[in-house]
Every structure is written in structure tokens, then in C-alpha cells.
Amino acid sequence: MPAGAASERMGWVPPPRQGWVAPHIASEFPGLGIAWVEVEARPGRSSQAVRGRLRDLSDRTYGSQAIRLRERPIPWAYRVFFRQIGLDPDRTRTPVEQLTLDRLHDGGFRSHGLPADALNVAIVETGVALRAFDAEALEGGLCIRDTAPGESLPGGAAEMAGGTLAIADEARPIGLLFGPTGEGLGVEKATRRIAIAAVQVKGVPQIAVEEALWMAASTLEAA
Amino acid sequence: MDGRFDSGGGVITLSGMPRLLDQTLQRLDVGVDEREARLQLRRQIARLEAELGGLFAEAFGHTEVPHRIDSLATAPRVLDLGELEVVRDRLADRVAEARSALVERKRVEEENRELVERMLAAPQNFKWVQVSRQDLGLPGCGHWHSRPRLGPIGMLMGWWRVKVSSGCPLAGRLAAVEHEVPARQAEDAETREAGFCT
Numbered sequence: 001m002p003a004g005a006a007s008e009r010m011g012w013v014p015p016p017r018q019g020w021v022a023p024h025i026a027s028e029f030p031g032l033g034i035a036w037v038e039v040e041a042r043p044g045r046s047s048q049a050v051r052g053r054l055r056d057l058s059d060r061t062y063g064s065q066a067i068r069l070r071e072r073p074i075p076w077a078y079r080v081f082f083r084q085i086g087l088d089p090d091r092t093r094t095p096v097e098q099l100t101l102d103r104l105h106d107g108g109f110r111s112h113g114l115p116a117d118a119l120n121v122a123i124v125e126t127g128v129a130l131r132a133f134d135a136e137a138l139e140g141g142l143c144i145r146d147t148a149p150g151e152s153l154p155g156g157a158a159e160m161a162g163g164t165l166a167i168a169d170e171a172r173p174i175g176l177l178f179g180p181t182g183e184g185l186g187v188e189k190a191t192r193r194i195a196i197a198a199v200q201v202k203g204v205p206q207i208a209v210e211e212a213l214w215m216a217a218s219t220l221e222a223a
Numbered sequence: 224m225d226g227r228f229d230s231g232g233g234v235i236t237l238s239g240m241p242r243l244l245d246q247t248l249q250r251l252d253v254g255v256d257e258r259e260a261r262l263q264l265r266r267q268i269a270r271l272e273a274e275l276g277g278l279f280a281e282a283f284g285h286t287e288v289p290h291r292i293d294s295l296a297t298a299p300r301v302l303d304l305g306e307l308e309v310v311r312d313r314l315a316d317r318v319a320e321a322r323s324a325l326v327e328r329k330r331v332e333e334e335n336r337e338l339v340e341r342m343l344a345a346p347q348n349f350k351w352v353q354v355s356r357q358d359l360g361l362p363g364c365g366h367w368h369s370r371p372r373l374g375p376i377g378m379l380m381g382w383w384r385v386k387v388s389s390g391c392p393l394a395g396r397l398a399a400v401e402h403e404v405p406a407r408q409a410e411d412a413e414t415r416e417a418g419f420c421t
Contacts, residue, residue: 025301027258028261028262029265030262067279067280067283068280070272070276070279071276071277071280076272076276079272079276080265080268080273083268083272083292083310083314084268084269084302084310085296085299085300085301086300087296087299088292090290091294092294146300146301161300163300163301164298164300165298165299165300165301176298176299177299179298179299203269
């Protein structure tokens with residue numbers, strides 16, 4: 001692709017698609033939602049620009065911010081949701097808290113290649129929880145629902161307990177909500193199309209979700 | 224509180240409350256909207272989490288506040304009424320503990336502040352006592368130290384004073400130490416190359 005065409009494509013991202021939440025789950029958790037975008041991108045090494053952005057982010061992230069993180073509205077909203085679904089956010093960290101802790105531990109945001117770096121930049125900037133899936137392995141749209149007895153994640157040895165909250169496509173659960181992804185559904189070497197999903201909880205504004213998706217997708221598009 | 228007395232004088236434990244409520248409401252033929260109760264508990268959890276986050280941030284660096292709550296589930300799921308109550312109660316406990324830890328810490332800091340004032344007024348009454356800025360809840364390094372002027376002579380003469388330290392070590396000194404080691408290694412290497420034994 002000529003350089004001009006590449007720069008024209010930068011910043012262009014398809015509008016996010018809104019997934020659905022099982023009605024009985026939505027009635028328990030008003031504000032819970034899932035949205036995603038799909039982008040043509042391959043996993044690989046991050047460009048100089050993305051690595052530079054991670055360095056800039058590292059310079060802007062301090063220990064004092066990590067302490068105050070749980071007081072900021074979006075990270076707080078995820079902590080609250082974790083409590084409400086039985087998880088301890090100090091053990092199973094929310095995505096933005098985990099990244100901030102890693103930053104303090106490693107002395108900077110380490111590059112893990114794409115799409116991880118694109119997601120990490122968007123998560124740190126916005127606080128919104130993002131996941132990446134292999135779009136070609138998905139069947140239909142995404143949703144959040146509870147699992148039926150006997151269901152399990154693809155490649156998972158054990159059955160999931162009934163009522164486990166999961167991200168699913170139209171055929172099966174593809175990953176635990178804020179947990180591991182099913183085998184063959186995550187981004188792998190052969191992936192050519194990536195679905196970036198944002199899990200929204202009560203207290204996270206729609207505009208933050210859209211910004212996070214746009215940021216991650218445009219970083220991938222530009223790579 | 225483990226239990227409360229009903230009008231008949233019998234003890235009704237709190238854990239027995241949902242069963243009792245069910246029985247009472249069945250008799251009254253009134254439905255229970257558990258979902259509304261769960262939503263209410265989730266709102267309380269949100270409020271307590273915000274409060275705990277604020278206390279945690281306020282206490283950080285001054286004192287440790289208990290803020291951990293064991294997870295109730297290994298995988299995310301919709302918690303029932305009882306489980307939400309457990310989360311809410313544990314959070315409320317942590318908030319209360321954090322608050323009392325902060326109050327206690329502030330009391331100690333206030334006592335230390337008064338001690339420093341007394342030390343400054345009469346250093347001879349607080350021989351060798353040292354209070355750091357951290358003890359007063361102040362940022363940075365430094366301390367107040369009651370010590371004699373002119374060492375042993377001051378001790379014999381009773382010339383005591385409070386010395387205020389000059390604060391944190393300068394970064395320049397640390398950098399100088401870091402530079403010293405490679406410089407010394409380079410010097411040793413040069414000496415070896417020249418055929419001298421060190």
C-alpha cells in the first residue's frame with residue numbers, strides 16, 4: 001500500500017457495534033454492555049510510533065496516580081462491578097489497575113506487540129476494559145450472558161459452573177467476563193481480522209467506550 | 224451484633240432473617256422483590272467501595288488500612304442476596320477498620336506534634352529523643368533530635384538543643400557514588416594494563 005493511502009486510512013475506524021446482554025443479567029446490572037469493532041490487522045511487532053506512545057504513557061504514569069486510581073470514576077466503576085460479581089479486585093485486577101501495577105513493577109509499559117500494545121494504550125488512556133478476539137473465529141455478534149450447565153470454553157478442560165458470566169458469540173461462550181479466552185478465539189499468528197471488544201459497566205460513559213475502541217482500532221489500522 | 228430479641232423474648236439470629244421474612248410474608252400473602260433488594264445492596268457496595276478507596280488513598284504512606292476482601296466466587300457470576308449482604312458487610316467492616324486506623328494514626332501524629340513542641344521548649348527534658356517528619360505525617364525526610372551542644376562537654380554542662388535535620392539526602396551525592404564505582408573500576412583496569420599489581 002502506498003504511504004499516502006496508509007495515512008489516509010489512519011484514523012478511519014468502522015463504527016462500534018453494540019452487543020446484547022441477556023435480559024435477566026441486564027436487569028440485575030443496569031449499564032452493563034458490550035460493544036466491538038472489527039479491524040483488518042495482523043498480530044506482530046509494534047511500530048516505532050506505538051512503542052514511543054507507550055514510553056510517553058510510562059512517563060505520565062506515576063505511583064501516586066496508581067494510589068488515586070480507585071478514586072477515578074471509570075476504574076472505580078470496574079472495581080465496584082468486580083465486587084458485585086464476586087471477584088476481589090485486589091486479587092483479580094481490573095485491566096487498568098493491572099497495567100498500572102505492571103508499569104510500576106517494570107519501570108515502564110513494556111511492548112508486547114500488536115494487538116496487545118494497541119489495547120494497552122487505549123485501556124490506560126481511557127480506563128475502559130478491552131479484549132481482543134480473532135474475528136474470523138467468531139460466529140455472529142457478541143453478547144454477555146450466563147452460561148448454561150454443561151457449557152465450557154472451547155479448549156477448556158472443565159465445564160463452567162452454571163450461571164458463570166461470559167462473553168459469548170451466537171454459538172458458544174468465547175471467554176469469561178474479565179477472565180481467560182477460549183482456545184482458538186484469541187488473537188494468534190494466523191489471525192487476519194481482529195475484533196476489539198469493550199465491556200461497559202454502570203458508571204462508564206458511552207463516549208469513553210467509543211473513544212477506547214476508536215483508539216485501539218486506529219492504532220491497529222495505522223500499524 | 225449476633226442477634227436481636229423479638230417481642231416474645233426469643234433470640235432471632237440475623238442469619239435466620241431471610242427465612243423468617245419468608246414465613247411472615249407468606250402468612251401476609253405479600254411477594255418479595257428480591258431483585259430490588261439486590262439492586263439496593265449493589266448500590267450500597269458501590270458507595271462503600273468509593274469510601275474505602277478514599278480512605279485507602281488518604282492513609283497510603285501514613286498507615287496501613289485493611290482493604291482486602293476475599294472473593295466469594297472463583298468465576299464471575301450473579302451473587303444472590305445473602306452473598307451480596309456478605310460483600311456489603313465485609314466492606315462496611317473494612318471501612319470502619321480503615322476509619323479507626325486513620326483516627327488512631329492522626330491521634331499519634333498529634334501526640335508527636337505536641338512532643339516536638341515540648342522538645343523545642345525544653346530540650347534538656349527529652350535527651351536523645353528523635354521524632355521524624357514521618358511520625359508527624361509530614362512528607363519528605365528529616366527529623367527533630369534532642370542532642371547536646373559540643374558533644375560530651377554539652378552533656379556535662381547540660382547544654383541541650385533540638386537539632387532539625389536538613390532533609391533528604393541530595394540526589395547529587397547518590398549520583399556521585401554511582402559514578403565513583405565505574406571510575407574506580409576503570410582506574411583498576413588501567414593499572415592492570417600497565418602491569419602493576421593493585
